Amino acid sequence: MAEVELRGIRKSFSGTEILHDVNVDIPDGEFVALVGPSGCGKSTLLRLLAGLDHPSGGKILIDGNVVNFLPPKRRDIAMVFQSYALYPHMTVARNMAFSLKLKGMAEDEINTRVSEAARMLDLEPLLGRKPSELSGGQRQRVAMGRAVVREPKVFLFDEPLSNLDAKLRVQMRGEIKELHRKLGTTIVYVTHDQIEALTMADRIVVMNAGRVEQIGAPLDVYDRPETTFVAGFVGSPAMNLLPGKLTAGENGTFTSDKGLSLPVGAVPSAFDGRPVICGFRPEHLVAGGTIDAAVSVSEPTGSETLILAKAKGEQITVFVRDRMDARHGERIGLSVSPEQLHFFAPDNGRRMELTADQETVARIA
Template identity: 60%
Template sequence: MASVEIVDVRKSYGDHEVIHGVSIPISDGEFVALVGPSGCGKSTLLRMIAGLEDITKGDIKIGARVVNGLPPKDRDIAMVFQNYALYPHKTVAENMGFALKLRKTPKAEIDARVKKAAEILDLVPYLNRYPRQLSGGQRQRVAMGRAIVRAPQVFLFDEPLSNLDAKLRVQMRAEIKELHQRLKTTTVYVTHDQVEAMTMADRIVVLHDGIVEQMGSPLELYDRPANLFVAGFIGSPAMNMFKGTIRTGSHSHFETRDGTRLPLPTLPTAHEGREAVYGIRPEHLTLGGDLRAEVTVIEPTGAETQVIARLGGEKIIGVFRERVSVKPGETIAMSPDLPLVHLFDAKTGLRLT
């Protein structure tokens, strides 16, 4: 195992820079998820760690070594891809042990390592099968087993669950997390799915347009997003946001552009008249209160009910544990949990403290 350190890394294609001086320290044994929308640079960053992309500027360290000039085979990393990348003409056992065979590892050691990895991943009954005889989840476990037998210092995962159906993704999330808890190998995991990142990672790095927007534990990013982008990206359904003006005085409130008043905790008078964005997560709204919205859609899921409504001229989404007995076109009363309201500066997008 080893730490990974990304130090002021930049990547350009010709005159177009796509990674803008990113620095990320990753501790030995840590599970770090790189998340962000398509085109944010997360896969490019992972490929630079692996040695599949050249670095324009900056350094990448694995352990004590700067690995900028090292080929992938000498970096002591193992990568799991989105498309499994299995050899169709080789059995599961042959796929898992192929990298060791190329290194001329003794056959007895290959067999022992393959057997151990197969036991960890519940693949023992499938060792003599071919990839075409396996389900998508089993193929992904074979790809993970191929990485495990190499006993690398660092695991790199590039959106490994994207090709699986919803039920399998949930199952594989738990298996990958359990695998990390068992092996304690430093892991860098790329995904566009913030739920994957929230449920699996020790720390999340949110990327946007080639820069780091925020780094922190999943709950840090959820509870205290640093800016509007992180606030809108982390959380499902996304945070409700309203543009308007802060009003202080005997009763602080937030006035939206259409004149709707949203409650606020008491604020310093220095905030009076400040243009801001008011954020409240759907799950932090409660039934009853002074906000009255016209229901447009009801989405019951069993354990929860999601309500989409119009508050003044804006859409608002609420997620309630209670059964909601309203219909589209009717009015619903709700209120925000005041300590959980978020405020962001309208110009900079940064969180107001």
């Protein structure tokens, strides 16, 4: 096991900077997910960590040692790829043992490691099969087993579940999390699926356009997004974000650009008339209240209902954790608690706290 440190990492291709001063500390034994949309730089960062490419600037440290230009085989890492990358002519057992044979390990030790990994991943009945005889989930477990037998300091996962169907993804999420519990090895996991990141990782690193937007425990990031990008990306369905202005007072309000008014509670005078972006999660809208909305689309999913509605011309998403027979054009009353509102600066998208301290007032002035 090992600590991983990324210090001021930059990466450029043909003069175009892809990664901008990325700083992440991953303690020994932690499960960290790099999450973000396609093109955000998360896979590039993983390739740099794996040694498949070199940074244009900054330092990569594994267990306290700078590894910027070390080849992959000398970094003591193991990578699980999206494509599984299994040898089609080899059995499961030979696929798992191959890297150990290349290292010249004794046959008895190889057999012991393969047997232990197969037992851990429920692969024992499959050891004599070839990849073409396996399901997608079984192939992914073999790819994981091939990494496990190496007993590396760090596991790297590059979107390993994206080729699986929805049911298998749920199953494999649990298996990867259980594998981490058993091994306690540092894991860096890349995914574009924020549900994977939220359910599996100890901490998540949210990336956007080659920069780190926020780092934190999954629920901390969900409950207190630091930017409008994080607020809109983390969570499904996404947070409602409405531009508008604040009115100060003991019973202050937010009024959107189209006229939707929401009670905010106490708003300091320094914020009176200030442009802001107000955010609230779809599940925090509850039936019954002064928000008059017309249903545009209703999507029942069995135990839950997703509703797209319009209120004062604003398109809002409502997520009801119950069955709700709402039809197109039907009017519904909604409300949201002031404690569930988030505010962001419209110029840079950064989070704002409605306090009267001098630092906050200076920042928004």
